[in-house]
Amino acid sequence: MFAAKMKPRWISSEEYLAQEETSTDRHEYLNGQIYMMAGGTHNHERIVGNVFAALHQYARRKKCTAYGSNMKILVKANGLYTYPDAMLVCGKIGFAAERKDIIINPLLIVEVLSDSTQSYDRGDKFALYRGIPIFTHYLLIHQDRPLVEYHRKTGAGWLLTEVEGKDAALIVDPLELQLPFDELYEGVDWLPAEEE
Numbered sequence: 001m002f003a004a005k006m007k008p009r010w011i012s013s014e015e016y017l018a019q020e021e022t023s024t025d026r027h028e029y030l031n032g033q034i035y036m037m038a039g040g041t042h043n044h045e046r047i048v049g050n051v052f053a054a055l056h057q058y059a060r061r062k063k064c065t066a067y068g069s070n071m072k073i074l075v076k077a078n079g080l081y082t083y084p085d086a087m088l089v090c091g092k093i094g095f096a097a098e099r100k101d102i103i104i105n106p107l108l109i110v111e112v113l114s115d116s117t118q119s120y121d122r123g124d125k126f127a128l129y130r131g132i133p134i135f136t137h138y139l140l141i142h143q144d145r146p147l148v149e150y151h152r153k154t155g156a157g158w159l160l161t162e163v164e165g166k167d168a169a170l171i172v173d174p175l176e177l178q179l180p181f182d183e184l185y186e187g188v189d190w191l192p193a194e195e196e
Contacts, residue, residue, distance in 0.1 A: 010033070013079065017099075029079075038116050044114060044143050048085045051086050051141065055088050058175075062175075064088055064090040066087070067089070072103070073087065073103050074104050075128055085112045088175075089107060107135065108172070109137070111125070122140060122149075136152065143188070165181065167181065
């Protein structure tokens, strides 16, 4: 006789947020379900740190704020709570009601792709992120080779530009933001070491 599969218990967003405050792991929340988020690799963490550093330097010159992977996003249109690898908010920061740890108005979101999450990051998660009205720039950064998929919202929809090569640079024209790949990928273990 086979045991019946238990349907996961639906929980409220309030329960999720309360659990997340004491959890040692990070979780995503959508439609009453909690999902464990994948851990990072050396390359993933180096790239996340590099892109946050670049966004932070950019934000200091503009009226923007850069956030790393410890700050949550709430997509009010569909109820997704998640932790992007990095994000940029320009202008007034929008927080979820009575919270200072949940952003609702990122202009730019960054995800570093991994084998286990790349389909989700490109597909369903991107679709969920598009529920944020001001969200306009989406960077998907590969960690196994120097390649960035840049999605930009236009009047006709989302436009994809791929930038590739170790000497390349991603230029986000509307924001006057430049991300040289030698800085973005600094310290990853697949790049040849510079000779001294």
